[in-house]
Amino acid sequence: MIDIAILRTDPEALKASIARRGLEMDIDALGELDEARRMIRIEAEDLRAEQKQSGKAIAQLEGDERQEAIVSASRIADDYKAKLAKADELDAQFDEQWIRIPNIVDDSVPDGATEDDSVEIKRWGEVPTFDFEPRDHRQLGETLGMIDTERAARLSGSRFGYLMGPAVFLEFGLVRFAFDRLAERGFTPVVPPLLVREQALFGTGFFPDTEQQIYKLADDDLYLVGTAEVPLAGIHMDEILAEEDLPVRYAGFSTCFRRESGAAGRDTTGIFRVHQFDKVEMFSFCHPDRSSDEHEFLFETEESIIQALELPYRVVNVAVGDLGGSAAKKYDIEAWFPGQDRFREITSCSNTTDFQARRLKVRFKSESGNALVHTLNGTAIAVGRILLALMENHQQADGSILIPEALQPYVGFDRIT
């Protein structure tokens, strides 16, 4: 949710941001609705004040005087209830639209409606050249006994996989590797709940927006999270943090569940795009003046991890059309995948400014009063994708895979054969 002040004081800026996202919303009408509901609310509150005054008077009266006062007070009470109902109704109308307004887009975000409009801002590493035909992760995974999608399909359907043998040691090695690096940088490690209430998804901006992507339990009002961002963001819900404690940083491990309902036919090979994968996610609550720097910090942390894994990558500043509703700005790291002969997303780092903080009511106390924090999130290790990138980039002519030096102590071997 964005600051309502912008609707009242600078509706043109709001219109511009919405237009950049390619959305159509009647901001003028929304402004009028806001005006109208405030008028009604003021009338209701005035009546309420009158009612409270007369209520206090009644307590002092006796006999007929008291009876008359009660009759007159009950008229005020009726008027108040009517006005209040009207005010509540207008609020509900307003809120329904207001919660759908996405975050104000940062000026540095490129225009464009799709992934292809994102702007490459950096490249790192050498795209590997092979003196043999490189295999894709599916072939490698099968040959080396690391990935089995056929058997997984038998019991769970498409977009599932068994990780087996060396892949398991790689997974847990990667997770520990990430936590060690993040702990060094001041992130508190967390294993959060993965089943959450609707409120947590609303607070992070996934509702109402991406319901079709999220698994809901049939018998309980709980949802499976698609990222640890959700439970990490909720840690300080309804809290007022101390200014000197900012930034507060967490690193959360979670299995991520995604329905991929809109992705039919895309990335159907192997386990590149699956319904379930594990991830270590960074999350930051920071001072609003510092969120831009914090965004760079999270992003630089991502880079240091990918670099240590010796994966060639490029960085894109994600185009406005591909930004989530809660993000003001987003950087993706895309690793080279020899099996696909192109760069593919492996991390994502967003500055959601005060959008989530407003919904989750996460504030900090400062000398000039309480204010909303800014929140940011970034991928440290998306285990599946990193696993595949490692396999494809570090494969050898003999079909084996070399483990990057930094990771060897964590997995216990230097090559998969």
Place this chain on the structure above:
RNA sequence: GGAGGGAUGGCCGAGCGGACGAAGGCGCUGGUCUUGAAAACCAGUGGGCCCUUUACGGGUCUCGUGGGUUCGAAUCCCACUCCCUCCGCCA
């Protein structure tokens, strides 16, 4: 799953229909005292929305959440959520 108990401000805790945004204590902040600190004493100390147009101002909401009764609800009623204790089950 069964049986009980409970949810009040940063914390503890009183209040159980009428001036309650809420006693008291603790904590915190400022002051007095002190060479300094402690103690003691004095004062202040939740959050949201809105109006006036920013002030030493005012209104309203908020006592787990949402409804209801009433002129009036922290107090009464209903539903829900969470926590605790005991039994059963269980990694």
